[in-house]
Amino acid sequence: MAAKSSGTSPDKRRKYDEAFKAEALRLASESRSTQAAARQLGISPKLLYRWQQAQVVAEVGSVEVARDPEVRALRAANKLLVVEKH
Template identity: 90%
Template sequence: MASKSSGASPDKRRKYDEAFKAEAVRLASGSRSTQSAAQQLGISPKLLYRRQQAQVVAEVGSVEVARDPEVRALRARLKRAE
């Protein structure tokens, strides 16, 4: 039986440094579509959505506050005003 040698093992995950993660979130926040930003970067949109959520949680201090609809609406208004 022949084995494939594609160079990278399919079970290995890519690792991104903090600079790449911060730049990805910045690009997504400046873009109209998180999915298009993820496509440009060659990463999964789910990964980028999770990274954005993690940044929001880090900024506000808790998951409950980050998920509060009022907080989300206020953040959206602030983003539009900027």
Template identity: 60%
Template structure:
């Protein structure tokens, strides 16, 4: 009697690892080289890249030159940071307005 094979568990990756992998892939000479450096499947890295692309960026595809793509990434990062700062300020206003009423 042969024993059944053991079930394999999939590795899970947190958001920080994914973000770092995507950053490394964008700065690397190729996505395959980045996947090898991180010891992950290249198809998984391609899947993550496709998931983070917006429909506009996906439609533009390779038509973006590297400087425009870098500027776009920088602007998106700035936009995310400013949105977070705005949320913090909204919460602070709510907290301070409650203490003034009491």
């Protein structure tokens, strides 16, 4: 889980590879809170929330569907069922 640094200037944004993002998303999904996962990884909670939103959009196909309250409720219920199953 390594972050890639871009450039030599400390003002440059850090770039994260796909493996780091995937591990961060896995940790956030298993964590009690996204903020706690972000702290553990040393990244901004806002960044982790953006990655989560992008993941949902990729899974459902559009931003509108991802933001639909019914879809969000169904995804949350599904997540609880998966956790209870294990």
